[in-house]
Amino acid sequence: MSNLNDYKNIWVFIETECGKPKNVGYELLNVARPLADQKGCPLIAVVIGKDIENVAKDAICYGADSAIIVDGPEYEHYTTDAFTKAMVTLVEKHRPETLMIGATNNGRDMGPRVSCRLKTGLTADCTEIDIDEKTGNIAWTRPTFGGNLMATIMCPDNRPQMGTVRPGVFKKGAYDQSRTGEIIREDIHVSPEEIRTTLVERVNEITEAVNLEEAEVIVAGGRGVGSAENFKLLEELADVLDGTLGCSRAVVDAGWMPYAHQVGQSGKTVAPKLYFAIGISGAIQHLTGIAGSDTVIAVNKDPDAPIFGVADYGIVGNLTEIVPALTESFKARKA
């Protein structure tokens, strides 16, 4: 291992698909900004894709000091081989101290491939990122054992220190149009023979997009809702509040709602302003996924349900009576 002091700066990878950025990259810039300020080092956005100059500019407006871009037709769609090669080449040349990646399917595909090639440590799905006072290392905190335990992990002797963060765990910062910064182009090309996978076909199955990660209001139902039909009651409440429908794993397992609506450790991590937990008992795996919510409102017939331990407002009772009453009450206030 070469001298650790040769490694400087904090990098955030901004994932793009067909030139369009994933929000999690901007969310990470917001987390990394205060860390870079604390360290007194630049925060650099790394964008790999096709026709992505605008994304790099936006990344600067979202908090990066500068951006490195790798632009080419081979990066239009994500492939493990092309993106790993590009990222490893960049790291070896510029030597960042820290590299953060959004934990999308692609981010979790590329992250371990990059860390393994560089023989460094990677901490997955972090929910808190701090600087350790004593060592100056990044302290990555993540839920483990299904959310039953939190673990703080460090990578003391290898660089870069790498971590992934799930979409929706943190919020984007304000877009500041007045921010400017340098955009550095790096020419890294990957030949077709080096890319061992081919995208044959893309099939979009979900007609109505479910965007739980960015929803401001979520009305989520659990096993206690009782049936697929009863979700109509939740839908009516969501409609009044311009909210998005969510659900617990039990509901997906029962076939009442599609997986795209699932919130929790094995579904989406969410951070809405209002989270309605209707007939959700509050298994730790679910609570892990909603920890970023500002206000939680719980409705449950069981007064001892763990969900009440995290709820700001709770109603104990029959949800088929309470949910329509909430809908009416919100309607009346709107009118």
Added chain:
Amino acid sequence: MNICVCIKQVPDTNEIKVDPVTHTLIRKGVPSIVNPFDMYAQEVGVRLKERSGGRLVVISMGPGQAAQALRSCLAVGADAAYLISSRSFGGSDTLATSYILSESIKAVEEKEGLKFDLILCGKQATDGDTAQVGPEIAEHLDLPQVTYALDIIEKDGEIQVKREQDAGYDMISTTLPAVVTVVKLPYEPRYPTLKTRMEAKKKEIPVLTEAEIPAIDLAMCGLKGSPTRVKKTYSPVREKQGVKLSGKDPVQAANEVVRLLAGAKLL
């Protein structure tokens, strides 16, 4: 097609409790299971084998009791199983674990006298939830990878993988050998029968230590080979002093909550 399935024995995280005083996991009495995603990987592997022939070998790194997990795979279609176990492997993080597994795969190929066309893993283990070991095995072995697979179809010496993505799926083709990680499938893995369970019981499960994996570099195993360090663990604090209304008329209770939300400027 010769297939290697990598599995992990995990505590059933639905049954886990945290000691309120020591903030450590209470493992006593918690049942051990095969990581559910690995069972899906094994089922995909068995179905491929049934279509195209070949041998399916399952491996696991862990303590002696992980042999039990391997045996349950032998009862649902695996032809052979190897346990990778040694004190020198303890304390490994994902980088060291994937290195040991990749070297073990080569050693198993020697022992079995074959080359694996496909290495299957679950997308992640339900205890650590990192999703790193599969891609890292691929990197150590310099193989192509496809993660988040819903299905695998063999076609003219290549495979097509149905890969989960945000709004549906991608069909991705790749050459063999390759590493594929598998998500929850639309169908459940098969159950053992009394007969297959009896047969599995009779099979020997060889244990591979570093002595049986001659090419292994012990400096890359265990704590020595692990760049990450767990600095502390604690149980998440989740107690809020919220308002809880009970025994009220539903309409009254609903109005009260809406009034409180509005009063707190949350609407």
